[in-house]
Amino acid sequence: MSGLLKSWVESANSAETQFPLNNLPYGVFSMYDEEPRCGVAIGDMILDVAYLEEEGVISIDDEPVLDLPFWNEVMETGPENWSALRARLTEILAEGGDDVLSSDSEMRARALLPMKDATLHLPLVVSEYTDFYAGMQHAKNMGAILRGSPDLPANWLHIPIGYNGRASSVVVSGTEIHRPLGQTKAPDADIPSFGPTKRLDIELEMGAIVGTTTALGQPVTVDQADAMIFGYVLLNDWSARDIQGWEYQPLGPFQGKAFGTTISPWIVTAEALEAFRKPTPPREKELLPYLTENKPGLYDISLQVDMQPEGAAKPTTICQTNYARMYYSAAQQLCHHAVCGCAMNAGDLLGSGTISGSNRDEYGSLMELSWAGKEPISLDTGETRTFIEDGDTLTLRGHARGDGFTIGFGECTGKILPAINFPPKT
Ligand SMILES: O=C(O)/C=C/C(=O)CC(=O)CC(=O)O
Ligand SMILES: [Ca+2]
Numbered sequence: 001m002s003g004l005l006k007s008w009v010e011s012a013n014s015a016e017t018q019f020p021l022n023n024l025p026y027g028v029f030s031m032y033d034e035e036p037r038c039g040v041a042i043g044d045m046i047l048d049v050a051y052l053e054e055e056g057v058i059s060i061d062d063e064p065v066l067d068l069p070f071w072n073e074v075m076e077t078g079p080e081n082w083s084a085l086r087a088r089l090t091e092i093l094a095e096g097g098d099d100v101l102s103s104d105s106e107m108r109a110r111a112l113l114p115m116k117d118a119t120l121h122l123p124l125v126v127s128e129y130t131d132f133y134a135g136m137q138h139a140k141n142m143g144a145i146l147r148g149s150p151d152l153p154a155n156w157l158h159i160p161i162g163y164n165g166r167a168s169s170v171v172v173s174g175t176e177i178h179r180p181l182g183q184t185k186a187p188d189a190d191i192p193s194f195g196p197t198k199r200l201d202i203e204l205e206m207g208a209i210v211g212t213t214t215a216l217g218q219p220v221t222v223d224q225a226d227a228m229i230f231g232y233v234l235l236n237d238w239s240a241r242d243i244q245g246w247e248y249q250p251l252g253p254f255q256g257k258a259f260g261t262t263i264s265p266w267i268v269t270a271e272a273l274e275a276f277r278k279p280t281p282p283r284e285k286e287l288l289p290y291l292t293e294n295k296p297g298l299y300d301i302s303l304q305v306d307m308q309p310e311g312a313a314k315p316t317t318i319c320q321t322n323y324a325r326m327y328y329s330a331a332q333q334l335c336h337h338a339v340c341g342c343a344m345n346a347g348d349l350l351g352s353g354t355i356s357g358s359n360r361d362e363y364g365s366l367m368e369l370s371w372a373g374k375e376p377i378s379l380d381t382g383e384t385r386t387f388i389e390d391g392d393t394l395t396l397r398g399h400a401r402g403d404g405f406t407i408g409f410g411e412c413t414g415k416i417l418p419a420i421n422f423p424p425k426t
């Protein structure tokens with residue numbers, strides 16, 4: 001694996017940064033009251049690529065595609081242009097590369113902006129959102145907790161199971177989430193009741209962003225699907241377990257997962273992750289040929305979840321695991337999704353499914369960590385938790401570690417606010 005690519009942006013060479021030249025993730029940012037536009041993270045700075053496109057330093061398409069508050073237009077120019085853009089960015093930011101920026105102090109001051117002063121927005125228009133269930137340990141744990149047996153559903157080893165989620169509920173890191181309201185039924189109650197969820201949870205996931213459109217009726221192979229993936233984000237599929245438990249048979253999750261899904265502000269491109277490819281684990285049953293992979297489809301990305309109660313001086317890490325634990329890759333999921341002829345859009349977001357490792361401290365949800373509330377977890381503050389309480393902040397982090405550099409996604413964080421008073425008092 002190649003080492004750190006050196007940049008003339010000093011902070012991009014520091015051992016601490018998540019954004020070395022090897023990364024170059026894509027986000028949408030605004031400074032003060034300016035319009036949100038496309039930006040690229042480099043060290044502790046954001047490269048204003050909309051400005052550079054206007055100046056003719058970067059050119060992707062006949063029309064400008066970077067002065068927009070989303071990356072979908074870039075996605076739609078196709079994988080060759082994705083590569084060309086990344087190559088151009090590398091060239092102008094590399095030590096000893098094209099000095100168009102490094103030698104022009106005026107342009108440099110306009111183009112490189114301190115990340116700490118920027119507001120980060122949702123980096124794409126999420127056209128559709130699908131969530132999978134492709135983590136084996138998670139599926140076994142949920143079976144054991146909810147159905148009394150860790151046996152996988154009969155289809156699980158043959159199909160990446162998924163459900164269609166709500167694109168409208170996807171928000172960028174930092175967005176506060178109100179505890180959702182809904183209908184639940186206690187096991188010993190005769191009738192359901194309405195109110196705030198008592199079992200608010202997270203799900204630690206990666207999101208794959210589809211960058212290429214397919215026509216209705218057009219199946220894709222796993223290899224084609226792999227090439228269609230523009231990049232990856234961290235994803236927290238907030239879940240209300242009591243609402244979910246009452247509503248989800250037989251059609252699957254509905255309101256229990258439709259009130260907020262948080263993603264990281266930075267899309268790490270598939271190209272940046274290329275050096276970190278990892279194979280899916282050995283098959284427990286042979287897959288049908290259309291789902292078999294010709295190359296490693298996962299990535300070595302270490303993941304963690306931190307929980308910080310209101311007023312606590314610092315967070316407690318409650319889970320550490322790795323994306324390479326998944327049973328199905330995003331390419332397999334996308335192939336399976338499109339194989340019936342389902343049209344895919346640039347900006348389609350695919351949740352990996354909850355990522356749990358085999359040990360207790362590697363479980364990617366509180367449902368598993370507290371075993372449905374029966375075994376509370378301890379925080380460094382001395383408090384315990386079963387599910388999330390009002391004022392708690394949950395943060396997902398992910399890192400791919402190379403030889404002398406680290407690639408990150410920024411944080412994927414959200415604070416839980418009390419439920420909204422409803423119905424409103426008139
Ligand atoms: O097994 C169940 O009954 C429920 C499972 C989930 O809630 C998981 C889900 O949303 C899919 C995933 O993230 O793996
Ligand atoms: Ca999920």
Ligand SMILES: [Mg+2]
Binds near residue numbers: 259
């Ligand atoms: Mg959703």
